[in-house]
Amino acid sequence: xxxxxxxxxxxxxxxxxxxxxxxxxxxxxxxxxxxxxxxxxxxxxxxxxxxxxxxxxxxxxxxxxxxxxxxxxxxxxxxxxxxxxxxxxxxxxxxxxxxxxxxxxxxxxxxxxxxxxxxxxxxxxxxxxxxxxxxxxxxxxxxxxxxxxxxxxxxxxxxxxxxxxxxxxxxxxxxxxxxxxxxxxxxxxxxxxxxxxxxxx
Amino acid sequence: xxxxxxxxxxxxxxxxxxxxxxxxxxxxxxxxxxxxxxxxxxxxxxxxxxxxxxxxxxxxxxxxxxxxxxxxxxxxxxxxxxxxxxxxxxxxxxxxxxxxxxxxxxxxxxxxxxxxxxxxxxxxxxxxxxxxxxxxxxxxxxxxxxxxxxxxxxxxxxxxxxxxxxxxxxxxxxxxxxxxxxxxxxxxxxxxxxxxxxxxx
DNA sequence: ACTATACGGAACTCGCCAGTTCTGGAACTC
DNA sequence: GAGTTCCAGAACTGGCGAGTTCCGTATAGT
Numbered sequence: 001x002x003x004x005x006x007x008x009x010x011x012x013x014x015x016x017x018x019x020x021x022x023x024x025x026x027x028x029x030x031x032x033x034x035x036x037x038x039x040x041x042x043x044x045x046x047x048x049x050x051x052x053x054x055x056x057x058x059x060x061x062x063x064x065x066x067x068x069x070x071x072x073x074x075x076x077x078x079x080x081x082x083x084x085x086x087x088x089x090x091x092x093x094x095x096x097x098x099x100x101x102x103x104x105x106x107x108x109x110x111x112x113x114x115x116x117x118x119x120x121x122x123x124x125x126x127x128x129x130x131x132x133x134x135x136x137x138x139x140x141x142x143x144x145x146x147x148x149x150x151x152x153x154x155x156x157x158x159x160x161x162x163x164x165x166x167x168x169x170x171x172x173x174x175x176x177x178x179x180x181x182x183x184x185x186x187x188x189x190x191x192x193x194x195x196x197x198x199x200x201x
Numbered sequence: 202x203x204x205x206x207x208x209x210x211x212x213x214x215x216x217x218x219x220x221x222x223x224x225x226x227x228x229x230x231x232x233x234x235x236x237x238x239x240x241x242x243x244x245x246x247x248x249x250x251x252x253x254x255x256x257x258x259x260x261x262x263x264x265x266x267x268x269x270x271x272x273x274x275x276x277x278x279x280x281x282x283x284x285x286x287x288x289x290x291x292x293x294x295x296x297x298x299x300x301x302x303x304x305x306x307x308x309x310x311x312x313x314x315x316x317x318x319x320x321x322x323x324x325x326x327x328x329x330x331x332x333x334x335x336x337x338x339x340x341x342x343x344x345x346x347x348x349x350x351x352x353x354x355x356x357x358x359x360x361x362x363x364x365x366x367x368x369x370x371x372x373x374x375x376x377x378x379x380x381x382x383x384x385x386x387x388x389x390x391x392x393x394x395x396x397x398x399x400x401x402x
Numbered sequence: 403a404c405t406a407t408a409c410g411g412a413a414c415t416c417g418c419c420a421g422t423t424c425t426g427g428a429a430c431t432c
Numbered sequence: 433g434a435g436t437t438c439c440a441g442a443a444c445t446g447g448c449g450a451g452t453t454c455c456g457t458a459t460a461g462t
Contacts, residue, residue, distance in 0.1 A: 009461035010407025017409085033314035035236035038449060049410040054451065112373050113234035113311040122376070130374060155390035162367065162391070168374060169366035172313050173331060175323070189356035190363070194395055210431030211437030218439085239419060250440040255421070 013055075020046040021053055025067045030103055033110025034064065061118065064111070068124050072104045074132040078139030087144040087195055091187040094140065095180070102178055104129060105171045112172060133164045141195060151197045159194055166190075214256075221247040222254055226268045231304055234311025235265060262319065265312070269325050273305045275333040279340030288345040288396055292388040295341065296381070303379055305330060306372045313373060334365050342396060352398045360395055367391075 024046035028037045039060055043050045057063040081094050108129060115122045138160035144150050163186055170176050225247035229238045240261055244251045258264040282295050309330060316323045339361035345351050364387055371377050 009405065009459095011409075011459040012461095013408065014459095033317070035314065036318070039451080040449075043410090047410080049412085050451080051411090051453085052409065055408085060450070108374075109317070110314040112313045113236070115374070116232075116234075116310065116376065117237070126375070155386055158386050158390055161370070162363065165370035166363065166366045168370050169362070172373065173309075173316070173369060174327070175317065185356055185359050189359055190395065193398075194391065197394075197398070210429095210435070212429040212439075214438070215429095240421080241419075244440090248440080250442085251421080252423085252441090253439065256438085261420070 017046070017048055017052055018056060021048060021056065021063075022067055022070055025063055026071055026103070026107055029064065029067060029110055030106040034114045035110070037064075037110070039063075061121070065121055065124050067107065068104075068111075068121075068128050072107065072124075073128045074098075074101070074104075074136065076136060077132075078136060078143065081136075081140065083143065085147075087140065087147075087149050088188065088192045090140050090143065091191060092184075094136070095183050095187065102171070105168060108168070109172050130164065134160050137161075137163055137191075144195060149196050151195065154195055159191065162186075162190060162194075218247070218249055218253055219257060222249055222257065222264075223268055223271055226264055227272055227304070227308055230265065230268060230311055231307040235315045236311070238265075238311065240264075262322070266322055266325050268308065269305075269312075269322075269329050273308065273325075274329045275299075275302070275305075275337065277337060278333075279337060279344070282337075282341065284344065286348075288341065288348075288350050289389065289393045291341050291344065292392060293385075295337070296384050296388065303372070306369060309369070310373050331365065335361050338362075338364050338392075345396060350397050352396065355396055360392065363391060363395075364388075 021042065025037070025042045028042050028045060032041075037060070039050055039053060042063070043053050046053075053063070057066065076094075076097055080097065081090055084090050084093055108125065111121065111125065115125060138156060141150065141154075141156050141160055145156075150156075166186055167178065170178065170182070176182070222243065226238070226243045229243050229246060233242075238261070240251055240254060243264070244254050247254075254264070258267065277295075277298055281298065282291055285291050285294055309326065312322065312326065316326060339357060342351065342355075342357050342361055346357075351357075367387055368379065371379065371383070377383070
């Protein structure tokens, strides 16, 4: 975002427009994808003029990067997930927490084809979208290891990427909804048995 | 593809141009993505004129659909994978077979953002790209079940989607290569332990 | 009051690309 | 050889969207 110094007097920027534009951009991005997203539509949906948008962001690319940098990040960390005493319980607690995560993944849909052409966008996606979500699962797995729940020889690196992969695949490729049953199976039929070797309870 | 009837005489179509154009389209698609793919570049790379392209396909969308329909399909089926006597062995045999599968997944990169806007494209992707690959793993899992290798209560539906999900995620989102070590871990650290409950050998 | 900058909105430039048409020539049928 | 359809290549058309500029107006400092 451009942070111009205001020389003398003049009307100050309306700070509320920033958030409105980012929110509009996020919405358009999620439903149209990067290429089909137009600055005109973002401005119109934010109730702003295009000039107001370009006063804050130098280009469409920078605005989109800021959408992810500002609102794409996952608020939840390992410490927000209560320690229930078992990996299975922790994963259930996590599912109860992140109910509104889907829209960031949806915004990613249209960005996927841009990633190979924009190193900066790829970096932001990795830092703010992919990284935190993988790290969250990894944190829960390490918590399970401290409890002694983990089987010896479990590939934590790979296993912590399984949920993100399957969620992304579902939303990006097959376009099925993230229903609770799917998320439950993901935890209890995949992650828990692989980590602890306990297929049923 | 347009299959016009040739009325009377005239120079016959050069059938070799069809394959050249499809191959060029596939290549451009994989490295540029749908929106950045131009008919001019496809024609140039195929050493053809744009008129020659439009004589065979009515639009860019139809050409792209045909790229997947003609060359995106997986040639391998369950019957091509030798029965080695164990799931672990079958998966190793499968890895030896599909060495050149990566380019179809790469072509999918740029198509992902188009899927929500083109039902026909989504149908072709599901039928020719996603379906066969999931079915292949499912077939190997069912072979393992017939052998009595499978643990009771394994979620075959979900498990058969794990490899496709993780491969797609790697190529679409994180852009890491499909190195043999990753594919081996996918089989031996994820699929085999989950299916058979045998983490190590 | 004066000045400088903000605002929404609309008109504008400019380049890109899908799709069409033309050219000079080649290949095939009758 | 007359007529037709093909070929590669290049010129052309039309629409769309990024980014700019201008309008009339609003809101601040001095």
